[in-house]
Amino acid sequence: MGITLSQSEEKKAGSRKGRPNYDPVLRERLAAAACEPGVSVAKLAREHGINANMLFAWRRRYRARQQTESAALIPVVVLNEAPAVVAPTLPAESEGVKPVAPAGTIEIHIGRCVVRVDGVVDADTLRTVLGSLRS
Known part of the structure; x- marks a missing residue:
């Protein structure tokens, strides 16, 4: 050709x-x-x-x-959307128990690299991880 x-x-x-x-x-x-x-x-x-x-x-x-x-925008695909669970408030007697934050997973494919983040991650930590991929 x-x-x-x-x-x-x-x-x-x-x-x-x-x-x-x-x-x-x-x-x-x-x-x-x-x-x-x-x-x-x-x-x-x-x-x-x-x-x-x-x-x-x-x-x-x-x-x-x-x-x-x-590279400005990349496609995002939601694989499994779990509904947010709202736990009823407990009486004051269980003050020692910490509330459990909803857990999730973020998986990002960049070329041959895969970044997988489980659990709750704040924006600053995620920004730091993604910034380290650029270098």
């Missing part, structure tokens, strides 16, 4: 001898085309007269930009 883009966009002569500066629009289009399923990146690079390693680098940067742009 081959993808051929318009040949009207030629490479510009760069300020460095023998190293052309390619138009950012051309880079973006070739990187997007290289991300298509079934496309041979080496063949696409050869068809447009550029080095395959350069196209792989453009594709890597393109995917990184796409990921950061789309």
